[in-house]
Amino acid sequence: MITKTSPEVGGMGHPIKRKEDSRFIQGKGNYVDDVHLPGMVYGHMVRSPYAHARLKSINTEKAKQLPGVLAIITGEDLAKANLAWMPTLFFDKQMVLATGKVLFQAQEVAFVVAEDQYTAADAAELVEVEYEELPVLVDPHKATEPDAPILREDREEKSNHIFHWEVGDRAATDKDFQNAPVKASVHAISQRCHPAPLETCGCVADFNKATERLTVYLTSQAPHAHRTLFALVGGIPEQNIRVVSPDIGGGFGNKVPIYPGYVCAVVASLTLGVPVKWIETRSENLQSTGFARDYHMTAEIAADRDGKVKALRVKTLADHGAFNAAAQPTKFPAGLFSVCTGSYDFGNSFCEVDGVYTNKAPGGIAYRCSFRITEAAYLIERAIDVLAAELKMDPAEFRRKNFIQPDQFPYKTPLGWTYDSGNYEGALNKALEMIGYKELRKEQVEKRKKSELMGIGISSFTEAVGAGPAHTFDIAGIKMFDSAEIRVHPTGKAICRMGTKSQGQGHETTYAQIVAQELGIPASDVIVEEGDTDTAPYGLGTYASRSTPTSGAATAMAARKIRDKAKKIAAHLLECSEADLEWEIGKFFVKGAPSKSKTIQEIAFAAYTNIPEGLEAGLEAVDYYDPPNLTFPFGTYICVVDIDKGTGEVKVRRFVAVDDCGNVINPMIVEGQIHGGLTEGLAIAFMQLIDYDENGNVQGGTFMDYLIPTAVETPHWETGSTCTPSPHHPFGAKGVGESPNVGSPAAFVNAVVDALSHLGVKHIDMPITPWKVWNVLKEKGLVS
Numbered sequence: 001m002i003t004k005t006s007p008e009v010g011g012m013g014h015p016i017k018r019k020e021d022s023r024f025i026q027g028k029g030n031y032v033d034d035v036h037l038p039g040m041v042y043g044h045m046v047r048s049p050y051a052h053a054r055l056k057s058i059n060t061e062k063a064k065q066l067p068g069v070l071a072i073i074t075g076e077d078l079a080k081a082n083l084a085w086m087p088t089l090f091f092d093k094q095m096v097l098a099t100g101k102v103l104f105q106a107q108e109v110a111f112v113v114a115e116d117q118y119t120a121a122d123a124a125e126l127v128e129v130e131y132e133e134l135p136v137l138v139d140p141h142k143a144t145e146p147d148a149p150i151l152r153e154d155r156e157e158k159s160n161h162i163f164h165w166e167v168g169d170r171a172a173t174d175k176d177f178q179n180a181p182v183k184a185s186v187h188a189i190s191q192r193c194h195p196a197p198l199e200t201c202g203c204v205a206d207f208n209k210a211t212e213r214l215t216v217y218l219t220s221q222a223p224h225a226h227r228t229l230f231a232l233v234g235g236i237p238e239q240n241i242r243v244v245s246p247d248i249g250g251g252f253g254n255k256v257p258i259y260p261g262y263v264c265a266v267v268a269s270l271t272l273g274v275p276v277k278w279i280e281t282r283s284e285n286l287q288s289t290g291f292a293r294d295y296h297m298t299a300e301i302a303a304d305r306d307g308k309v310k311a312l313r314v315k316t317l318a319d320h321g322a323f324n325a326a327a328q329p330t331k332f333p334a335g336l337f338s339v340c341t342g343s344y345d346f347g348n349s350f351c352e353v354d355g356v357y358t359n360k361a362p363g364g365i366a367y368r369c370s371f372r373i374t375e376a377a378y379l380i381e382r383a384i385d386v387l388a389a390e391l392k393m394d395p396a397e398f399r400r401k402n403f404i405q406p407d408q409f410p411y412k413t414p415l416g417w418t419y420d421s422g423n424y425e426g427a428l429n430k431a432l433e434m435i436g437y438k439e440l441r442k443e444q445v446e447k448r449k450k451s452e453l454m455g456i457g458i459s460s461f462t463e464a465v466g467a468g469p470a471h472t473f474d475i476a477g478i479k480m481f482d483s484a485e486i487r488v489h490p491t492g493k494a495i496c497r498m499g500t501k502s503q504g505q506g507h508e509t510t511y512a513q514i515v516a517q518e519l520g521i522p523a524s525d526v527i528v529e530e531g532d533t534d535t536a537p538y539g540l541g542t543y544a545s546r547s548t549p550t551s552g553a554a555t556a557m558a559a560r561k562i563r564d565k566a567k568k569i570a571a572h573l574l575e576c577s578e579a580d581l582e583w584e585i586g587k588f589f590v591k592g593a594p595s596k597s598k599t600i601q602e603i604a605f606a607a608y609t610n611i612p613e614g615l616e617a618g619l620e621a622v623d624y625y626d627p628p629n630l631t632f633p634f635g636t637y638i639c640v641v642d643i644d645k646g647t648g649e650v651k652v653r654r655f656v657a658v659d660d661c662g663n664v665i666n667p668m669i670v671e672g673q674i675h676g677g678l679t680e681g682l683a684i685a686f687m688q689l690i691d692y693d694e695n696g697n698v699q700g701g702t703f704m705d706y707l708i709p710t711a712v713e714t715p716h717w718e719t720g721s722t723c724t725p726s727p728h729h730p731f732g733a734k735g736v737g738e739s740p741n742v743g744s745p746a747a748f749v750n751a752v753v754d755a756l757s758h759l760g761v762k763h764i765d766m767p768i769t770p771w772k773v774w775n776v777l778k779e780k781g782l783v784s
């Protein structure tokens, strides 16, 4: 149980308004593009129009003659400094600027630097590049066929195959399938999509020749990791690099990798000795930076005749594009995809993934998910529905029958994860009740009699967030702990600095609430600062809903260290022994004599003015928190859809989301996170696809083709919660930011398939556009 603080203190559980919003709603945010430095110049990329072509020549003469142009950097120039290629976060390498050939449309070919951004863009048009087109590979299924063009000539392996990864017991799983009386399978594509954050990627690189210090203002979700990688790859001493991530307008995984534009801006600043700004356009962002998903998956479930699941077998083809630039922990080539047994008590299971190269933009980033969990949750929740339909069982009852039970936690999955806690039936029951499930099923029967199409889709997902235990998780070798530093000033106010970096999640508010809860210093008296590597303690950054499980925990631990010291000071002030003192939020008092007390503010003042002998002055602490396990939030989402037979349009009539992220710091922020993630899930289910034609021309490279949901398409979200605290987290919290993106796509798709199931429809791939649905209706003879 969390002790409730007063609203004035504003500790955990208070829905206090976000501190950061005051500057955002006044238009006073400070984003990378708001950084203007004296003498700053601008970079612009020349990009390839072809998906696969040999570079015959690059002529920069005309471009150089344009007044205002300062430099043009090509791959050949970078090669001289050994910088034409850079390592990706997943042990592959990636061209910074093309040498030899290009491997995807919009690949970076040259970097033009000019006095203003318009001249840079104009000069980029004048760079003459001669290409010789090569055969293009866009279909990952064809990547390993004998006649497929070999894309990566730089590799020793003359193949487009990147990796094979498997987990589980193949033989035992196969045996269970041989003996099983009931089997069902689904082939589902988690399509290539893009996080499309409101702010695109960019940087200002500022090398000061006098101090030899490089400051990079960067759209970075992981500033410290980026500093270390700049040092390792660029050979600049790490103490001479400062990475500053100011306000970030959404990241969703897109701002984890290092992009060629950053490297070129740094090289240009080192060369010219002036600050160089490079900001992507929207199309550059969609066409060339980290895409997400592109998983082509098959799941098979073996079950008893009475509907008890036995075994799960999963086979997946992962399209990584031209370079394997997945931002994933080292040990997991397919991320945490092996949580694909979901919320269900499977016996033997087996999961295998093969990664391949194609002529598409590189990436494989964790778009608002904990490294491929979105794909896994979508697959299992689809497969469970397919099997329930096969057995003619109600999908809610089928889930209930197969859930891991509360008394089975900590629960070891057959694919190796240990879930910390859960109560899946609790969340399901609440969601069923909120939506009025029984009545809806009755309504569906009546509607079908009238040939009206209505569907109900359920998703009871489990997430795995908080990477991670350092023994298992690292990014490019750096262990995945995270940090917090708290300094209490003499007047009892405080500043906190973290290794994480908010991109809109409200950290400036919620970390302050944790301090308020632990120390009794009002949240309004606590400033939270992230994103400056010169001041914040080292950390791995924010993605994969890891901030609360890691830096949130570190904040509580650092506060507790401060409390331990505060107790010594209080004993000195009250002239008693520490053993005689008790803590009540915000003050120590003498046991049995509550009027003899010292508030945290009085203690803070004494820490600088009246220190007991033998104790250091000051009141501050730092904590590097290495979580013992991931946290496992979960939930049940239920979606109700109506389908217009004339147009194939799907209308989401209702959507209930019941989430369980353990103890909640700020319920209003959590609700905001859920609303945003559900809206992104809706977009993926119904609207978004980064597609390519057979020549590798990207089809989703603008907001004309890659649709962003507006208030018009977005339904009213109904939220609820249950609370199953994490047993190992210092204040029982689990991460939550990604749950709605992870859990919702299956609920939408299950609802559409449910609406059409009586017509024999078993699956429709996302995005479920009206055109796709209309064609299904046509095929089934419902429209002429």
Ligand code: CDP
Pocket: 505, 506, 507, 510, 511, 542, 543, 544, 545, 546, 547, 548, 549, 661, 662, 663, 664, 665, 666, 667, 669, 670, 673, 733, 734, 735, 736, 737, 738
């Ligand atoms: O790493 P990221 O911030 O994206 O994800 P998170 O840890 O799930 O947190 C998202 C936001 O929700 C943060 O502001 C958290 O402090 C807040 N949150 C909360 O109030 N209670 C929880 N149990 C989990 C997150």
